[in-house]
Amino acid sequence: MKFEYAPDEVPQKVVKILKRFSLHQGQDGQEIGKVFDSVPEKLKVDIAANQPITMVLPAFPWKTPNQDKVLGEGADLGDELGLASLNHLCEEISTVYPYGARLILICDGPVYNDLVGVPANEYYDYGIQLRNIAHEKRFSSIHFIRLMDLLGLGDGEKVSKADYLRLVPVCRDRLMSPPYCDPKFDVDQELKTNPDTMATYEGYFSRISEDLKWANGLDPVVASDPALYATEVSKVAKTMINRLVVSLEVLTVCFV
Template identity: 45%
Template structure:
């Protein structure tokens, strides 16, 4: 097959620009990552390989109930995975060998520092895999830290055996930073590291107290807690740099994505749930709100507890997202409302009674209004007229 034309490469880069966001972004300037990514695209095409993307993310569900609805993946994770799968689909329309994404669930990299039990990150990862399979996100492949470090086949191990290796994985990973490692100089010299460290300081301050395994004496002493959060943020950043080095050693030819804000120099930052005026929160640290205007917003769950304004929608008996109250969302109990990637709303009539399958004037007006506000409307279970 002939080499990719420059127009093909430009089209691939345009897809990345559409999905990415970086610091000090402007419409006129090209993203800093494009030179490196162009080289990777050419190499992968020459090898007749798919465009292989790499993303470390989705560690565990934050136990902070002021931020999330529950400990399980919900609509936020569904939308995030859908966007990653969509990115691969769009790239595959241009690149003849397609595109795929390797998602490394990075729970064991940090969980012990934030007093999160090992079983929490493992169970969350299993549920994510089930979600991706159920939704048909076929371009995403999951892998574990054990596999990144070439210490075994994580999928072949039982939960008990995998968790027994968690501490070993951390010790081996930490060898990827030398004995002369200096975090202060790393933060000073590398803007991306500084951005991540600042985020970790905020996260540790907010979330460490929610860790089930935190020392109660530390939690109860404000001064000790403040000192501990800084120490945790520093160790998280050091672990991150070791983890980055391990990923580079294992996947040297992959195109690196990130769910963190960055300068765009060494990785492509992709917000999982794009927001109009900011990068947006990750779904494992936030709650997903569906607005009356048909938009998806991320925010702390504590901000959406006003029963007069919001309602929690459940799935399989568990909270799945929060929706802003509006008359157009008021339907009989036999009508279910759900939402999907791309601003989709699905109205499903579950009744078997013919009298309840007909759309009256009020229902037709509601559907018309919803069609105007959401990007896509699907209607099921009603009689055609």
């Protein structure tokens, strides 16, 4: 294939495209953090090998159960537009890099679903609907993978629904065990010392405060008492931080 741009120009052009598709500026217009500083060097690996730029995104775990935000538990036009945007991102990269890009979408339902009261069968069906949308709309740059694949528990794209549901607790147990899980990790200490972790916690707390009351299995006493509810939300948010750290370790092992 012929490069329209010199290979050493491509990384910065790809970064410009990534910035167009992301929220990376505060209200003052200043860039938040140094999100893109390490990206050019990582891009050079794929470019040097003349292979598609590979991006990994843990996302689309399920539809929120909060009926103030969604029409139902199934995939809808909002999900289609989200997938379309991600596919378009890859298409835009192909305008500056002839080998194009692909996005591996990891629907990480088992990481958190038990914490927020989303049944496994619901998010499994939602994941199938996402795959059907991507196929029907020819979003060919998007590839799906399940957590069980990364943990060596089988081919998540071929396993039956019944077998998948049987493996959900196995996935979670393996995720929260060595070598991925550090038993010495102290989420409270991490929140005190790491501003990025605190920002993530605050984001989780805000969203969970809105959504947890809709969760299956939430104690009505907790839901009706503001103090108990806030305590439960904080507990869930901290557990999500813990699992986020572990799941990122899995991604690092598998893709870095």
